[in-house]
Amino acid sequence: MQCTMYKYTLEKKSLKHICPKCGKKRFVRYVDQEKKEYLSNEVGRCDREVKCAYHYTPKAFFKNRGQLYEPIIINKDLQPKSKKGSSFHSDRDLQDTLMDYDKNIFIIYLKTQFENKEVQKMIQDYQVGTASYWYNSTVFWQIDENKNIRGAKIIKYNHSGKRTQYINWLHAIQLKEGKISSFQLNQCLFGLHLTKKYQKTIAIVESEKTACVMSLLFDKYLWLATGSLKGLTKEKIECLKERKIILYPDLGKVGETASPFEQWKVKCNEFEKSGFDIGISDLLEQKATSLHREKGYDLADYFLENRNKKPRKIISTHQQKYIDFYLKNQNLKTLIDVFDLQDENGNRINL
Numbered sequence: 001m002q003c004t005m006y007k008y009t010l011e012k013k014s015l016k017h018i019c020p021k022c023g024k025k026r027f028v029r030y031v032d033q034e035k036k037e038y039l040s041n042e043v044g045r046c047d048r049e050v051k052c053a054y055h056y057t058p059k060a061f062f063k064n065r066g067q068l069y070e071p072i073i074i075n076k077d078l079q080p081k082s083k084k085g086s087s088f089h090s091d092r093d094l095q096d097t098l099m100d101y102d103k104n105i106f107i108i109y110l111k112t113q114f115e116n117k118e119v120q121k122m123i124q125d126y127q128v129g130t131a132s133y134w135y136n137s138t139v140f141w142q143i144d145e146n147k148n149i150r151g152a153k154i155i156k157y158n159h160s161g162k163r164t165q166y167i168n169w170l171h172a173i174q175l176k177e178g179k180i181s182s183f184q185l186n187q188c189l190f191g192l193h194l195t196k197k198y199q200k201t202i203a204i205v206e207s208e209k210t211a212c213v214m215s216l217l218f219d220k221y222l223w224l225a226t227g228s229l230k231g232l233t234k235e236k237i238e239c240l241k242e243r244k245i246i247l248y249p250d251l252g253k254v255g256e257t258a259s260p261f262e263q264w265k266v267k268c269n270e271f272e273k274s275g276f277d278i279g280i281s282d283l284l285e286q287k288a289t290s291l292h293r294e295k296g297y298d299l300a301d302y303f304l305e306n307r308n309k310k311p312r313k314i315i316s317t318h319q320q321k322y323i324d325f326y327l328k329n330q331n332l333k334t335l336i337d338v339f340d341l342q343d344e345n346g347n348r349i350n351l
């Protein structure tokens with residue numbers, strides 16, 4: 001758990017000082033939140049944004065004095081908002097993002113791949129939002145099984161559905177804008193709030209995008225995301241102990257020392273030892289080509305590319321039973337074709 005806050009913020013009281021540039025009493029000074037005192041009296045912002053626009057930032061101040069500038073305070077005990085020490089967003093924060101889907105680049109992309117109605121359902125389930133004020137990015141809310149709103153990760157995509165380097169968090173934006181003074185981010189799995197609604201097998205992937213896309217391609221599983229490779233922790237899956245879980249790691253890059261599969265395999269074994277009903281899929285690892293790796297394919301990309309391929313030859317009558325059943329569902333056929341699937345006895349179905 002981590003508490004992050006800005007060390008220097010503009011004073012929140014309506015107290016105004018004399019502006020060093022224009023001389024009007026419209027000047028807001030910066031406060032050192034750790035020492036609870038003002039910085040030097042020329043450090044601040046004039047609120048006559050057009051006519052004066054004076055703004056001397058703490059960053060510039062420390063730079064000019066040749067001093068080290070440390071803008072962030074981490075792991076300070078700053079009035080946690082709940083007993084567990086996690087901060088939560090308000091329902092209002094959430095609702096404010098559930099709009100502007102015609103501007104949301106990721107959603108626009110999804111609508112080129114899927115039926116509008118399907119995409120709408122996915123948005124409603126996962127509560128995917130839009131940050132139109134921040135590059136028309138996509139907001140992935142982390143809502144836990146008790147409906148606490150733990151965090152909101154904001155990611156900008158390009159028009160072919162690929163993630164860009166622009167990633168932010170709503171609480172970071174709110175801190176910067178002075179709307180809140182501290183926030184203790186305690187992340188949970190993306191999609192966790194759906195575990196009470198759907199009693200399906202849980203499939204865990206790395207990225208939020210993959211979870212969204214896979215839920216559209218294959219809704220026999222409930223798709224959750226860790227948010228990052230290192231985001232798969234025992235603490236995060238503890239509440240899923242009674243459920244059947246399958247991990248679907250992403251593809252590793254060429255030359256990487258330990259692939260995502262290898263890293264998650266180690267964790268999978270640990271979780272299994274401590275009583276989880278958990279398995280891991282290695283078929284993407286086996287089937288992906290070096291080209292896929294070079295292109296940085298994730299599970300969703302791979303699936304989208306393979307979803308229209310015909311199934312390969314059926315090799316046993318035992319499997320025919322599954323094929324007949326599964327062929328009724330085109331998405332499921334794709335999943336068997338590209339990935340492993342287990343039958344009710346836990347045996348892998350091979351095509």
Ligand SMILES: [Zn+2]
Nearest residue numbers: 019022046052
């Ligand atoms: Zn001024």
